[in-house]
Amino acid sequence: MKKSIKSKSQIYLNSVVISWFSVAVVSQIIFATYVILFYGKATLSGHSEYWNKILPHGYVNGEVIGNLVVGLHLFLAAVIIVGGPLQLITKIRNRFRKFHRWNGRIFIFTAYVLSITGLTMVWGRGAVGGLAQHISISINAILIIIAATMTIFFAVRRNIKIHSSWAIRLYLLVNGVWFFRVGLFFWLFVNNGPYGYDPKTFQGPFLTFLSISQYSIPLILFELYLFAKRKNIAILNYSASFILFLFILIIAIGSYSISTSLWFPMMAE
Numbered sequence: 617m618k619k620s621i622k623s624k625s626q627i628y629l630n631s632v633v634i635s636w637f638s639v640a641v642v643s644q645i646i647f648a649t650y651v652i653l654f655y656g657k658a659t660l661s662g663h664s665e666y667w668n669k670i671l672p673h674g675y676v677n678g679e680v681i682g683n684l685v686v687g688l689h690l691f692l693a694a695v696i697i698v699g700g701p702l703q704l705i706t707k708i709r710n711r712f713r714k715f716h717r718w719n720g721r722i723f724i725f726t727a728y729v730l731s732i733t734g735l736t737m738v739w740g741r742g743a744v745g746g747l748a749q750h751i752s753i754s755i756n757a758i759l760i761i762i763a764a765t766m767t768i769f770f771a772v773r774r775n776i777k778i779h780s781s782w783a784i785r786l787y788l789l790v791n792g793v794w795f796f797r798v799g800l801f802f803w804l805f806v807n808n809g810p811y812g813y814d815p816k817t818f819q820g821p822f823l824t825f826l827s828i829s830q831y832s833i834p835l836i837l838f839e840l841y842l843f844a845k846r847k848n849i850a851i852l853n854y855s856a857s858f859i860l861f862l863f864i865l866i867i868a869i870g871s872y873s874i875s876t877s878l879w880f881p882m883m884a885e
Contacts, residue, residue: 623848623850623853624850625850625851625853625854625857626845626848626853628853628854628857629841629844629845629853629854629856629857629860632857632860632861632864633841633860635861635864636860636863636864636867637701637704639864639867639868639871640701640791640867641701642871643794643798643867643871643875644697644700644701644791644794645697645698646871646875646879646880647697647794647797647879648693648694648697648698649879649883650878650879650880650882650883651690651693651694651697652694653882653883654882654883654885655687655690657885659687688729688733692726692729692730692733693730693793695722695726696723696726696727696730696790697791697794699719699722699723699726700723700787700790700791701787702715702719703716703719703720703723703783703787704783704784704787720767720771720783723786724764724767724768724786727760727761727763727764727786727790728760728761728764730757730760730790731757731758731760731761731764732757734753734756734757735754735757738750738753738754739754745818745819745823745827746817746819746824748824748827749819749823749824749827752824752827752828752830753792753827755831756789756792756830756831759789759831760786760789760790760792763782763785763786763789764786766782766785767779767782767783767786770782781842784838785835785838788831788834788835788838789831789834789835791834792830792831793830795829795830795831795833795834796826796827796830797870797874798866798867798870798871798874799826799829799830799866799870800823800826800870800874801870801871801873801874801877801878802866802867802869802870802873803822803826803870804873805869805870805872805873806869833863837859837860837863840856840859840860841856841860843856844856
Protein backbone atom coordinates (compact mmCIF):
# COMPACT_ATOMS: atom_id res chain seq x y z
CA MET A 617 0.00 0.00 0.00
CA LYS A 618 1.51 3.33 -1.07
CA LYS A 619 1.79 6.14 1.41
CA SER A 620 -0.31 9.19 0.60
CA ILE A 621 1.70 12.12 -0.66
CA LYS A 622 1.18 15.25 1.41
CA SER A 623 0.35 18.46 -0.38
CA LYS A 624 2.46 21.59 -0.02
CA SER A 625 -0.20 23.18 2.17
CA GLN A 626 -0.17 20.14 4.51
CA ILE A 627 3.61 20.20 4.73
CA TYR A 628 3.53 23.94 5.45
CA LEU A 629 0.89 23.52 8.17
CA ASN A 630 2.82 20.71 9.85
CA SER A 631 6.03 22.74 9.70
CA VAL A 632 4.37 25.71 11.39
CA VAL A 633 2.98 23.44 14.14
CA ILE A 634 6.42 21.92 14.74
CA SER A 635 7.94 25.42 14.85
CA TRP A 636 5.35 26.54 17.40
CA PHE A 637 6.01 23.47 19.54
CA SER A 638 9.79 24.06 19.39
CA VAL A 639 9.52 27.72 20.41
CA ALA A 640 7.07 26.84 23.19
CA VAL A 641 9.26 24.05 24.60
CA VAL A 642 12.35 26.27 24.74
CA SER A 643 10.37 28.98 26.53
CA GLN A 644 8.81 26.47 28.93
CA ILE A 645 12.20 24.97 29.80
CA ILE A 646 13.48 28.43 30.68
CA PHE A 647 10.35 28.99 32.78
CA ALA A 648 10.79 25.64 34.58
CA THR A 649 14.46 26.40 35.24
CA TYR A 650 13.49 29.79 36.68
CA VAL A 651 10.90 28.18 38.98
CA ILE A 652 13.37 25.57 40.22
CA LEU A 653 16.30 27.95 40.72
CA PHE A 654 14.49 30.96 42.16
CA TYR A 655 11.91 29.28 44.39
CA GLY A 656 14.10 26.26 45.14
CA LYS A 657 17.10 28.39 46.13
CA ALA A 658 14.92 30.62 48.32
CA THR A 659 13.48 27.57 50.09
CA LEU A 660 16.78 25.74 50.62
CA SER A 661 18.46 28.89 51.93
CA GLY A 662 15.72 29.32 54.54
CA HIS A 663 14.26 32.44 52.91
CA SER A 664 10.90 31.23 51.64
CA GLU A 665 9.58 34.75 52.16
CA TYR A 666 11.43 35.63 48.93
CA TRP A 667 8.58 33.86 47.10
CA ASN A 668 6.54 36.99 47.70
CA LYS A 669 8.80 39.01 45.40
CA ILE A 670 6.99 37.37 42.49
CA LEU A 671 4.07 35.55 44.08
CA PRO A 672 2.09 37.77 46.49
CA HIS A 673 0.72 35.75 49.42
CA GLY A 674 2.95 32.86 48.28
CA TYR A 675 4.56 32.56 51.69
CA VAL A 676 2.73 33.46 54.88
CA ASN A 677 4.64 33.21 58.13
CA GLY A 678 3.14 30.58 60.44
CA GLU A 679 0.84 28.96 57.85
CA VAL A 680 2.70 25.67 57.44
CA ILE A 681 0.01 23.78 55.50
CA GLY A 682 -0.70 26.70 53.17
CA ASN A 683 3.00 27.20 52.48
CA LEU A 684 3.41 23.48 51.75
CA VAL A 685 0.52 23.64 49.27
CA VAL A 686 2.15 26.56 47.45
CA GLY A 687 5.55 24.87 47.49
CA LEU A 688 4.08 21.63 46.14
CA HIS A 689 2.27 23.58 43.43
CA LEU A 690 5.48 25.30 42.32
CA PHE A 691 7.51 22.09 42.32
CA LEU A 692 4.90 20.13 40.36
CA ALA A 693 4.54 23.01 37.89
CA ALA A 694 8.23 22.59 37.02
CA VAL A 695 7.83 18.80 36.77
CA ILE A 696 4.86 18.98 34.43
CA ILE A 697 6.50 21.61 32.20
CA VAL A 698 9.45 19.29 31.64
CA GLY A 699 7.46 16.06 31.35
CA GLY A 700 4.68 17.37 29.11
CA PRO A 701 6.58 17.88 25.85
CA LEU A 702 8.14 14.41 26.14
CA GLN A 703 4.64 12.93 25.85
CA LEU A 704 4.01 14.66 22.54
CA ILE A 705 7.23 13.84 20.68
CA THR A 706 6.32 11.01 18.29
CA LYS A 707 9.74 9.32 18.21
CA ILE A 708 9.91 9.11 22.01
CA ARG A 709 6.33 7.87 22.21
CA ASN A 710 6.91 5.12 19.61
CA ARG A 711 10.38 3.95 20.68
CA PHE A 712 9.96 4.14 24.46
CA ARG A 713 6.40 3.01 25.09
CA LYS A 714 6.97 2.03 28.72
CA PHE A 715 8.47 5.45 29.47
CA HIS A 716 5.54 7.08 27.66
CA ARG A 717 3.02 5.21 29.80
CA TRP A 718 4.71 5.96 33.12
CA ASN A 719 5.53 9.56 32.25
CA GLY A 720 1.90 9.95 31.17
CA ARG A 721 0.65 8.63 34.50
CA ILE A 722 2.92 11.04 36.36
CA PHE A 723 1.84 13.88 34.08
CA ILE A 724 -1.87 13.24 34.62
CA PHE A 725 -1.52 12.74 38.38
CA THR A 726 0.47 15.97 38.56
CA ALA A 727 -2.20 17.76 36.51
CA TYR A 728 -4.87 16.71 39.01
CA VAL A 729 -2.77 17.86 41.98
CA LEU A 730 -1.87 21.16 40.29
CA SER A 731 -5.54 21.89 39.65
CA ILE A 732 -6.54 21.17 43.25
CA THR A 733 -3.64 23.12 44.77
CA GLY A 734 -4.26 25.97 42.31
CA LEU A 735 -7.89 26.23 43.39
CA THR A 736 -6.77 26.10 47.04
CA MET A 737 -4.31 28.94 46.47
CA VAL A 738 -6.80 31.16 44.64
CA TRP A 739 -9.76 30.76 46.97
CA GLY A 740 -7.99 29.87 50.23
CA ARG A 741 -4.74 31.83 50.23
CA GLY A 742 -5.74 34.69 47.99
CA ALA A 743 -4.24 35.80 44.69
CA VAL A 744 -3.54 39.00 42.81
CA GLY A 745 -6.16 40.36 40.46
CA GLY A 746 -9.91 40.61 40.65
CA LEU A 747 -12.82 38.20 40.81
CA ALA A 748 -12.95 37.76 37.02
CA GLN A 749 -9.35 36.52 37.00
CA HIS A 750 -9.98 34.17 39.92
CA ILE A 751 -13.01 32.69 38.20
CA SER A 752 -11.04 32.29 34.97
CA ILE A 753 -8.20 30.50 36.79
CA SER A 754 -10.78 28.21 38.38
CA ILE A 755 -12.32 27.42 34.98
CA ASN A 756 -8.85 26.57 33.70
CA ALA A 757 -8.34 24.20 36.65
CA ILE A 758 -11.69 22.49 36.03
CA LEU A 759 -10.91 22.10 32.33
CA ILE A 760 -7.56 20.51 33.26
CA ILE A 761 -9.39 17.94 35.41
CA ILE A 762 -11.83 17.21 32.56
CA ALA A 763 -9.04 16.88 29.96
CA ALA A 764 -6.98 14.63 32.24
CA THR A 765 -9.99 12.38 32.83
CA MET A 766 -10.78 12.16 29.11
CA THR A 767 -7.13 11.39 28.33
CA ILE A 768 -7.22 8.44 30.74
CA PHE A 769 -10.64 7.30 29.50
CA PHE A 770 -9.60 6.99 25.85
CA ALA A 771 -6.22 5.48 26.74
CA VAL A 772 -7.99 2.69 28.64
CA ARG A 773 -10.33 2.15 25.68
CA ARG A 774 -7.27 1.97 23.36
CA ASN A 775 -8.63 4.75 21.18
CA ILE A 776 -5.20 6.25 20.57
CA LYS A 777 -6.28 8.94 18.10
CA ILE A 778 -8.81 10.55 20.45
CA HIS A 779 -6.53 9.89 23.43
CA SER A 780 -3.74 11.83 21.71
CA SER A 781 -6.06 14.77 20.97
CA TRP A 782 -7.13 14.99 24.61
CA ALA A 783 -3.51 14.67 25.73
CA ILE A 784 -2.61 17.71 23.62
CA ARG A 785 -5.56 19.64 25.05
CA LEU A 786 -4.35 18.73 28.53
CA TYR A 787 -0.83 19.89 27.66
CA LEU A 788 -2.17 23.24 26.45
CA LEU A 789 -4.38 23.71 29.52
CA VAL A 790 -1.72 22.93 32.13
CA ASN A 791 0.47 25.56 30.49
CA GLY A 792 -2.14 28.27 31.07
CA VAL A 793 0.08 29.98 33.65
CA TRP A 794 2.93 30.06 31.15
CA PHE A 795 0.64 31.40 28.39
CA PHE A 796 -0.56 34.14 30.73
CA ARG A 797 2.95 35.30 31.62
CA VAL A 798 4.28 35.19 28.06
CA GLY A 799 1.15 36.96 26.79
CA LEU A 800 1.46 39.66 29.44
CA PHE A 801 5.08 40.40 28.63
CA PHE A 802 4.32 40.46 24.89
CA TRP A 803 1.71 43.11 25.68
CA LEU A 804 4.18 45.06 27.83
CA PHE A 805 6.79 44.84 25.07
CA VAL A 806 4.59 46.13 22.24
CA ASN A 807 3.04 48.87 24.41
CA ASN A 808 6.33 49.82 26.08
CA GLY A 809 4.73 49.37 29.51
CA PRO A 810 1.36 48.63 31.18
CA TYR A 811 -1.71 49.46 29.13
CA GLY A 812 -5.32 48.44 29.72
CA TYR A 813 -4.86 47.58 33.37
CA ASP A 814 -3.69 49.01 36.69
CA PRO A 815 -0.24 47.55 37.58
CA LYS A 816 -0.83 48.31 41.29
CA THR A 817 -4.11 46.40 41.65
CA PHE A 818 -3.32 44.07 38.73
CA GLN A 819 -6.84 44.52 37.43
CA GLY A 820 -8.29 45.86 34.21
CA PRO A 821 -9.97 44.84 30.93
CA PHE A 822 -6.80 43.54 29.32
CA LEU A 823 -5.98 41.21 32.24
CA THR A 824 -9.55 39.92 32.25
CA PHE A 825 -9.19 39.20 28.53
CA LEU A 826 -5.77 37.58 29.04
CA SER A 827 -6.97 35.38 31.92
CA ILE A 828 -9.67 33.95 29.65
CA SER A 829 -7.37 33.78 26.62
CA GLN A 830 -4.68 31.78 28.44
CA TYR A 831 -6.69 28.59 27.92
CA SER A 832 -9.33 29.52 25.31
CA ILE A 833 -7.03 30.75 22.52
CA PRO A 834 -4.66 27.72 22.59
CA LEU A 835 -7.68 25.39 22.53
CA ILE A 836 -9.32 27.31 19.68
CA LEU A 837 -6.10 27.22 17.65
CA PHE A 838 -5.74 23.48 18.26
CA GLU A 839 -9.32 22.87 17.10
CA LEU A 840 -8.59 25.04 14.04
CA TYR A 841 -5.55 22.86 13.29
CA LEU A 842 -7.61 19.66 13.63
CA PHE A 843 -10.34 21.09 11.39
CA ALA A 844 -7.84 22.14 8.72
CA LYS A 845 -6.11 18.76 8.89
CA ARG A 846 -9.42 16.91 8.60
CA LYS A 847 -10.76 18.98 5.66
CA ASN A 848 -7.37 19.18 3.90
CA ILE A 849 -8.26 22.16 1.73
CA ALA A 850 -5.27 24.20 0.60
CA ILE A 851 -6.71 27.63 1.41
CA LEU A 852 -7.76 26.41 4.86
CA ASN A 853 -4.34 24.89 5.54
CA TYR A 854 -2.58 28.11 4.54
CA SER A 855 -4.99 30.25 6.57
CA ALA A 856 -4.51 28.09 9.67
CA SER A 857 -0.75 28.20 9.12
CA PHE A 858 -0.76 31.99 8.94
CA ILE A 859 -2.79 32.33 12.16
CA LEU A 860 -0.52 29.87 13.96
CA PHE A 861 2.54 31.73 12.66
CA LEU A 862 1.23 34.94 14.23
CA PHE A 863 0.84 33.01 17.48
CA ILE A 864 4.48 31.88 17.19
CA LEU A 865 5.56 35.53 16.92
CA ILE A 866 3.57 36.44 20.05
CA ILE A 867 5.08 33.52 21.99
CA ALA A 868 8.62 34.28 20.77
CA ILE A 869 8.45 38.01 21.56
CA GLY A 870 6.75 37.43 24.91
CA SER A 871 9.27 34.74 25.85
CA TYR A 872 12.19 36.98 24.97
CA SER A 873 10.71 39.87 26.94
CA ILE A 874 9.96 37.91 30.12
CA SER A 875 13.22 35.93 29.96
CA THR A 876 15.44 39.00 29.72
CA SER A 877 13.51 41.17 32.17
CA LEU A 878 12.40 38.63 34.79
CA TRP A 879 13.37 34.97 34.48
CA PHE A 880 17.11 35.32 33.84
CA PRO A 881 17.64 38.13 36.40
CA MET A 882 15.74 36.21 39.11
CA MET A 883 17.71 33.04 38.36
CA ALA A 884 20.93 34.98 38.86
CA GLU A 885 19.94 36.31 42.33
